[in-house]
Amino acid sequence: AQSVTQLGSHVSVSEGALVLLRCNYSSSVPPYLFWYVQYPNQGLQLLLKYTSAATLVKGINGFEAEFKKSETSFHLTKPSAHMSDAAEYFCAASKAAGNKLTFGGGTRVLVKP
Amino acid sequence: DTAVSQTPKYLVTQMGNDKSIKCEQNLGHDTMYWYKQDSKKFLKIMFSYNNKELIINETVPNRFSPKSPDKAHLNLHINSLELGDSAVYFCASSPSGGRSYEQYFGPGTRLTVT
Numbered sequence: 253a254q255s256v257t258q259l260g261s262h263v264s265v266s267e268g269a270l271v272l273l274r275c276n277y278s279s280s281v282p283p284y285l286f287w288y289v290q291y292p293n294q295g296l297q298l299l300l301k302y303t304s305a306a307t308l309v310k311g312i313n314g315f316e317a318e319f320k321k322s323e324t325s326f327h328l329t330k331p332s333a334h335m336s337d338a339a340e341y342f343c344a345a346s347k348a349a350g351n352k353l354t355f356g357g358g359t360r361v362l363v364k365p
Numbered sequence: 366d367t368a369v370s371q372t373p374k375y376l377v378t379q380m381g382n383d384k385s386i387k388c389e390q391n392l393g394h395d396t397m398y399w400y401k402q403d404s405k406k407f408l409k410i411m412f413s414y415n416n417k418e419l420i421i422n423e424t425v426p427n428r429f430s431p432k433s434p435d436k437a438h439l440n441l442h443i444n445s446l447e448l449g450d451s452a453v454y455f456c457a458s459s460p461s462g463g464r465s466y467e468q469y470f471g472p473g474t475r476l477t478v479t
Binding site for chain 2: 293295296301340342353355357
C-alpha cells in the first residue's frame with residue numbers, strides 16, 4: 253500500500269529564513285505527488301504538483317519542490333519565509349488521475365518575526 | 366464563482382442524531398470525494414464517486430452513506446452520530462482523465478457531536 257511520511261509535525265522558522273519541509277513516499281511505482289497548504293479553518297489549496305514531467309516543480313507563493321526517485325522524496329522549499337506562510341502543509345500522493353489522495357501527517361509551520 | 370462548496374460550514378449535534386452534509390462543484394469534474402480530517406489533522410479518504418457511481422469505499426461504517434444525484438453533487442448522510450464522528454469533512458473533486466491530477470477541495474464542514 254502506498255504511504256506518505258512527513259518528517260517533523262512542527263517546523264519553526266524565522267521570517268526571511270529558508271523553509272524546508274520533508275516528504276517521503278513509499279511506492280514501487282513513482283506516484284503523482286502534491287503539496288497542499290491549509291490555513292486555519294480553511295480548505296486545502298494546491299501549492300504544486302509532480303506528474304512525471306520536470307523533477308523540479310515550481311508552485312505558488314514562491315514554493316518549489318524537487319522529486320528525487322532515488323531517495324523517494326519530494327521535499328518542499330521556499331528560500332525566504334514570510335509571516336503569511338504560517339499554515340499546515342500536507343504532502344500527498346496518488347496513483348493516477350481520478351484516484352484517491354494518500355496524505356502525510358502534515359507539518360505545521362510557525363514563522364517568527 | 367466558488368469551485369467546490371459545502372453546506373453547512375459548522376454542524377453541532379447530539380449523539381444518536383442523523384445529519385447530512387452537502388457538496389457541489391461547478392468545475393465540470395466527474396469525480397468527487399469525501400475526506401475526513403481528525404483532531405490531529407490527519408486526512409483520510411472515505412468515499413469516491415465517478416459519474417454518480419461509487420468507486421472507493423474505504424472501510425467506513427455503514428452509518429455513513431454517500432449519495433450522488435448527479436456528477437456535480439455528492440452528499441454525505443450520517444446516521445446515529447457518535448462522539449468519534451467529530452471531525453472536519455472535506456469534499457473534493459477532480460477530472461478522471463486527461464493530464465490534470467490534482468483535487469480541488471471545498472472549505473470543509475466541522476462536525477461536532479456532543
